[in-house]
Amino acid sequence: MPVSEFDIIQRYFREGAGKIIGAGTSAVRCGIGDDCAVLSLAVGHELLLSVDTLVESVHFPVNYSSALLARRALAVCASDLAASGASPLAFTLALTLPTVDEDWLSAFSVSLADAAAEFGMVLVGGDTTRGPLCLSLQVMGSAPAGQALLRNGAQVGDVIYVSGSLGDASAALAFLNTEPAELQADQADLLARYHAPTPRLVLGQNLRNLATAAIDISDGLAADLGHILKASGVAGVVRVQDLPLSAALLNHGSALDAALSGGDDYELCFTVPASRRADVAFLSASLDLALSEIGYIEVGHGLRCIDAQNKVYSPANGYQHF
Numbered sequence: 001m002p003v004s005e006f007d008i009i010q011r012y013f014r015e016g017a018g019k020i021i022g023a024g025t026s027a028v029r030c031g032i033g034d035d036c037a038v039l040s041l042a043v044g045h046e047l048l049l050s051v052d053t054l055v056e057s058v059h060f061p062v063n064y065s066s067a068l069l070a071r072r073a074l075a076v077c078a079s080d081l082a083a084s085g086a087s088p089l090a091f092t093l094a095l096t097l098p099t100v101d102e103d104w105l106s107a108f109s110v111s112l113a114d115a116a117a118e119f120g121m122v123l124v125g126g127d128t129t130r131g132p133l134c135l136s137l138q139v140m141g142s143a144p145a146g147q148a149l150l151r152n153g154a155q156v157g158d159v160i161y162v163s164g165s166l167g168d169a170s171a172a173l174a175f176l177n178t179e180p181a182e183l184q185a186d187q188a189d190l191l192a193r194y195h196a197p198t199p200r201l202v203l204g205q206n207l208r209n210l211a212t213a214a215i216d217i218s219d220g221l222a223a224d225l226g227h228i229l230k231a232s233g234v235a236g237v238v239r240v241q242d243l244p245l246s247a248a249l250l251n252h253g254s255a256l257d258a259a260l261s262g263g264d265d266y267e268l269c270f271t272v273p274a275s276r277r278a279d280v281a282f283l284s285a286s287l288d289l290a291l292s293e294i295g296y297i298e299v300g301h302g303l304r305c306i307d308a309q310n311k312v313y314s315p316a317n318g319y320q321h322f
């Protein structure tokens with residue numbers, strides 16, 4: 001018997017990821033199966049929303065494993081919640097499939113459920129259609145009223161930080177289709193950062209009363225920091241020698257260009273008053289996560305990258321769809 005749209009929803013989403021008891025479950029008054037999901041917010045909290053689309057051969061390679069796709073998709077979408085300082089609650093999934101492949105769907109559903117549990121989210125609805133492989137995930141989170149992190153709060157005198165290390169995932173694009181057995185150890189490390197980005201959710205929540213502005217790095221540091229600078233009406237200086245680069249990336253070469261202009265990092269870039277450096281150091285130690293000071297905010301507009309000799313380094317453009 002052919003598998004219908006409703007069979008897919010029932011088997012792989014209502015009984016799969018939709019069953020997940022995530023941290024946000026108490027917020028879900030009505031989940032999958034009705035016209036709308038209904039979420040309850042804690043008193044005094046605001047709803048934070050973001051949607052992102054992933055298209056085959058643009059955001060992930062053709063014939064990509066469905067287990068990797070599910071985790072990567074939820075991670076990159078949850079990363080916007082992290083950048084806003086949201087506590088994650090729930091998500092919806094609009095899934096367009098060229099054919100019904102039950103093995104593909106089964107692995108997708110299991111991996112999506114694992115990722116949802118890891119990030120503290122529950123699948124509350126979606127849409128299933130036929131067409132070229134494409135996913136859109138709407139993610140929802142909450143934050144105490146007035147405390148969401150925005151892009152427009154950077155102030156002259158702030159210092160600029162990034163979490164983790166930059167450039168690994170974009171360097172991995174060069175060997176996305178290499179057989180695992182043929183990968184060198186460094187290449188496997190870089191590839192892991194592409195397949196399984198870590199949305200910095202706990203960091204984002206801890207930045208609520210510390211950062212003046214924040215963004216997640218999807219298109220490349222220079223481009224995404226540029227959004228903070230523009231929205232805040234300030235200029236920024238980045239010292240390229242202070243960018244956090246992994247050993248694997250340094251072995252690979254073109255590390256600076258990957259870190260400044262390669263996308264897919266999903267680390268957070270944020271600004272903090274210089275007087276609060278000690279709080280960032282404390283946070284870094286308590287989260288066991290590198291938080292590197294890479295530059296500062298000044299009067300003016302645009303981003304200036306300088307090297308150790310104070311010479312200007314011009315980064316390439318970040319990722320642009322058109």
Ligand SMILES: Nc1ncnc2c1ncn2[C@@H]1O[C@H](COP(=O)(O)OP(=O)(O)OP(=O)(O)O)[C@@H](O)[C@H]1O
Pocket residue numbers: 051052080218219
């Ligand atoms: N088609 C659209 N209609 C309405 N708003 C949009 C549309 N596309 C983007 N936006 C809005 O424009 C702003 C910038 O979107 P953009 O997708 O560049 O940010 P992002 O999601 O943080 O980055 P990325 O997609 O690279 O992760 C966001 O506020 C987003 O909601």
Ligand SMILES: Cc1ncc(C[n+]2csc(CCOP(=O)(O)O)c2C)c(N)n1
Pocket residue numbers: 052053057058059060061173218219262263264319
């Ligand atoms: C197979 C493959 N995977 C990834 C990339 C890189 N990439 C694609 S879209 C994007 C920006 C974020 O997307 P969006 O702005 O839509 O959120 C980046 C960095 C590529 N070239 N090929």
Ligand SMILES: [Mg+2]
Pocket residue numbers: 051052
């Ligand atoms: Mg977007």
